[in-house]
Amino acid sequence: MLVLGIETTCDETAAAVVRRPPGGAGEILSNEVMSQIAEHAAYGGVVPEIAARAHIEVIDRLVQRALDNAGLKLSAIDAVAAAGGPGLVGGVLVGLTTAKALALASRKPFIAVNHLEAHALTARLTDELEFPYLLLLVSGGHTQLVAVKGVGDYLRLGSTVDDAVGEAFDKVAKMLGLPYPGGPQVEIAALKGDPTRFDLPRPMLGRAKPDFSLSGLKTAVRIEAERLGALNQTDVADLCASFQAAVVDTIIDRSRAGLRLFRETVGQSNAMVVAGGAGANSAIRRALMRFCGESGLRLVLPPPHLCTDNGAMIAWAGIERLSLGLTDDLTFAAKPRWPLDSNSEAAHHGKA
Numbered sequence: 001m002l003v004l005g006i007e008t009t010c011d012e013t014a015a016a017v018v019r020r021p022p023g024g025a026g027e028i029l030s031n032e033v034m035s036q037i038a039e040h041a042a043y044g045g046v047v048p049e050i051a052a053r054a055h056i057e058v059i060d061r062l063v064q065r066a067l068d069n070a071g072l073k074l075s076a077i078d079a080v081a082a083a084g085g086p087g088l089v090g091g092v093l094v095g096l097t098t099a100k101a102l103a104l105a106s107r108k109p110f111i112a113v114n115h116l117e118a119h120a121l122t123a124r125l126t127d128e129l130e131f132p133y134l135l136l137l138v139s140g141g142h143t144q145l146v147a148v149k150g151v152g153d154y155l156r157l158g159s160t161v162d163d164a165v166g167e168a169f170d171k172v173a174k175m176l177g178l179p180y181p182g183g184p185q186v187e188i189a190a191l192k193g194d195p196t197r198f199d200l201p202r203p204m205l206g207r208a209k210p211d212f213s214l215s216g217l218k219t220a221v222r223i224e225a226e227r228l229g230a231l232n233q234t235d236v237a238d239l240c241a242s243f244q245a246a247v248v249d250t251i252i253d254r255s256r257a258g259l260r261l262f263r264e265t266v267g268q269s270n271a272m273v274v275a276g277g278a279g280a281n282s283a284i285r286r287a288l289m290r291f292c293g294e295s296g297l298r299l300v301l302p303p304p305h306l307c308t309d310n311g312a313m314i315a316w317a318g319i320e321r322l323s324l325g326l327t328d329d330l331t332f333a334a335k336p337r338w339p340l341d342s343n344s345e346a347a348h349h350g351k352a
Helices: 037-041 048-070 089-106 115-127 165-175 182-190 215-228 233-265 282-295 311-323 345-349
Strands: 002-007 012-019 027-035 079-085 110-114 133-138 143-150 153-159 272-275
Touching: 002 048, 002 089, 002 311, 012 048, 012 311, 027 048, 027 311, 037 048, 048 089, 079 089, 079 115, 079 311, 089 110, 110 115, 110 311, 115 133, 115 143, 115 272, 115 311, 133 233, 143 233, 153 233, 165 182, 165 215, 165 233, 182 233, 182 282, 215 233, 233 282, 272 282
Parallel strands: 002 079, 079 110, 133 272
Antiparallel strands: 002 012, 012 027, 133 143, 143 153
């Protein structure tokens, strides 16, 4: 089974070809990613209109490069998959329209993939993981704990009530005058800082429901920064280290609550999977390794380049769905908000 995957939900244009032989493991034949960091750097964040235009400019070449590097022609592909949301609607439309056109021209099935589902299933591509498992999704736009019970079968255990983890990292970086994208810059600065200098809050700590809240923590960093006035390099490093330590403590506490709820509602978990760009943070990874060791869980950490947005995860989710006979028609509409768990409160309020 060969699937071409296209991802355009935010500020990376990506295309990939993934293969799964009958009864075999997935194999990434090509995985092309074009970053838009330079286009958005001047604005300190992603500008939707600029993102959509940048996707349009490179998508055709990137798809061709993915096919060329896989050594395949479009006619050899079994299906074309694209992220149908959630995400910036302009970008999503670029990927969907391209995938529909390719599917129509080649007379191959079209598959619309939920971007969050693609993250959720990546561990099955990299580690051939069996269901069910606990997913911690930590990215710029999403922070969720999800019980992954099967393809299309998800139970959202908890989510953020305000900022996502990656978003909080980026906002703190901007506040402290660090370059864009901010998350990696905070991590680098934190290496030189004292995580005990500032007593920052750990929001939601000890709550039974495994939800997150990062807005108050971000505000606490701003208050400390304003109190200090002109910040020197030591101040910035200590603020970053203290902020990162608070986020790590919060993630571990919320993961503990999520695992407890998973065991109550689903049963034993085969593993804990971490996905999303913030999952590449080494302090978060180390803390989760300790947590899983203490909890008797296998920790599955896909390589960092498969934690951030990429086409391979879309192609793999397409393979998972195609193998169950799940395809979409060409009338599928972009979904800027598309919850994984159709029974979640967010699904009824139109939130991702």
